Amino acid sequence: MTTPAIHDADLLDELTAMQAKSTNAQILSMFVRDLERRQAKRDAETTQAQARQAELALMTPMEKRRAVVREVIESEGPSPANLRYMHSSLAICGLPYKKLPEGEYEFERKQGRMAVVVQAGKLRAPDGQRVQQPVPYGPKPRLILAHLSTEAIRNKSATIDVAETLTAFMRELGFEKRGGERGNIKPFKEQLQALAACRMEISAWDGKRSATIDAKPFKGIELWMSDNPDQKSLWPSTVTFSQEFYQSLREHALPIDVRALHAFANSAKKLDLLFWLNYRLHSMKAQLVLDWKPLQAQFGDGYARERDFRAGLAADIEHIKSVFPKLPVKLTERGLVLENADPTVLSIPKRLAKK
Structure with a gap:
């Protein structure tokens, strides 16, 4: 038969x-x-x-990346193994999206009753000269801080082994290590150097009291490594957070799904919007309505006209919802409306999503 x-x-x-x-x-x-x-x-x-x-x-490469990440998240679900961490103040206020104009070495961003001020610093080069670094900008310092913060939280130590873990993290986000002028190692290293040199002032206030943490993120780091991807000295062997920054991180670490970092690894603005929505879902007790003016102050770098900013923000939110379709956020004539919801809509495990 x-x-x-x-x-x-x-x-x-x-x-x-x-x-x-x-x-x-x-x-x-x-x-x-x-x-x-x-x-x-x-x-x-x-x-x-x-x-x-x-x-x-x-699909375009970025559309395909978001579609694949959504399928993976829907198939695998939330998991503590997929969590990475970011300091909540940086998740709210963030770093500049683009390099500051020549000669500008300070950046400030406020959101509600919190603010972050970042001042660029200098590093000593192998020839003994002190070299001016820029204020960290773009998606890469955000991704680097998420990785290093995660390692510090996981290992309960201000000192992080970097040499192998950062390369693995880059690969996890879709960045295969490539050296040379056009490779992705150099821009990651440049932003690591900018982070190592900068000083951060993180502050919060409530009308009666205020608190400020004034510290360099890193206490110690060895830089000026090789650009050759075949050499092991791509990254420093260790990085040590300053005690002030590390203690604050331990108290204010915001969980993020690494697959979301992968989906938006090429956009500082989308990363900031994702971090901000995540923070709001962790802290809010009722519906949040935010007018267009503070929205543009928060996410409007690079937009001269409000209508262009509105269109850009609408596209960014659409992209985030293409990965997290249950995210209860929408834009109206007034501004942004975020319904009270469990952070599990952003793939945060339930036991860590309690408010």
Whole structure:
């Protein structure tokens, strides 16, 4: 007994083996029907997978990345193993999106009753000269801080082993290590140097009291490593957070899903919006409505006209919701509306999403 509906080699082998063992027509017929059901299920899954691959092939690289991350999150669900951490003040106020104009070495961002001031510093080069560094900017210092903060939280230590872990983290986010002028190692290293040189002032106030942490993020770091990806000295062997920054991080660490970092690793603005929404979901007790003016003060770097900012923010939120469709955020004529929800909508495990 054979059937054209069965064509996979392993299923045909099962059929041949059954035919050799049994001459009972009824048993053979039942066995064939079971094989046909299994074959039909496989064929349907193959057709679905081929259609999905054709759909992904029509997407831009960033659309494809977001689509794949969403599928992975929906398939695997939240997990503590996927968590990374960011200082909540930096999640709220952030760093500049782009390099500051020549000669500008201080950046301030306020949000509500919190503010972060970042001042650029200098580093000593191998020739003994002190070299001016920029204020850290763009997505890379955000990703570096998320990685180093995570290692500090996990290991309960202000000193982090960097040499191997940072390369692995880059690969996890889709950045294969490449040296040279056009490689991705150099910009990561430049931002690590900018972070090592800068000073941060993190402050909060409530109308009656104020508190300020004034510290360099790193107490110690060895820099000016090789750009050659084949050498082990791509990164310093260790980085040590200053005690002030480390203590504050321990008290104000915000959990983030690493797959979300992967989805938006090329956009500082989308990372900041994701961090900010995450922080709000962890802290809010009721619906949040934020007018356009403070929204533009928070996320409007690079926009001269409000209508352009509105369109840009709408696109950014659409991208974030394409990865996290249950995120209850929308834009209205008044501004942004965020409904009270559990941070599990951003794939934070339930035990860590309690408010």
